[in-house]
Amino acid sequence: QVQLVESGGGLVQAGGSLRLSCAASGRTSSVFRMSWFRQAPGKEREFVAGIYWSGGSTFFADSVQGRFTISRDNAKNMVYLQMNNLKPEDTAVYYCGVDTSGRGSSRSVSLYDYWGQGTQVTVSS
Numbered sequence: 001q002v003q004l005v006e007s008g009g010g011l012v013q014a015g016g017s018l019r020l021s022c023a024a025s026g027r028t029s030s031v032f033r034m035s036w037f038r039q040a041p042g043k044e045r046e047f048v049a050g051i052y053w054s055g056g057s058t059f060f061a062d063s064v065q066g067r068f069t070i071s072r073d074n075a076k077n078m079v080y081l082q083m084n085n086l087k088p089e090d091t092a093v094y095y096c097g098v099d100t101s102g103r104g105s106s107r108s109v110s111l112y113d114y115w116g117q118g119t120q121v122t123v124s125s
Contacts, residue, residue: 009119
């Protein structure tokens with residue numbers, strides 16, 4: 001199993017920045033890719049950004065492309081989400097997820113095997 005713990009959420013004004021962190025532990029050798037998802041009240045969980053654990057390639061949702069970056073530190077088993085130029089519509093609980101199989105769409109919630117508890121991000125207008 002893989003355990004995930006997110007941190008770094010908070011309240012920020014529109015246009016501001018936050019950096020989220022996700023610490024992975026346990027069987028991290030099984031990680032194929034790690035991604036950030038978010039879920040706003042009354043909405044489904046949606047893909048935000050992802051990174052391949054081995055090669056480091058990244059991929060983003062259109063809604064955050066150019067504003068968010070994702071990075072990893074394999075030695076520390078950490079993944080980071082740098083969020084710039086935040087907008088009120090970015091308000092959500094942000095979750096870190098791990099995919100150990102590499103099958104299917106990297107943007108599909110159902111493909112991810114492990115999740116953290118989430119961290120709240122609130123962007124005020």
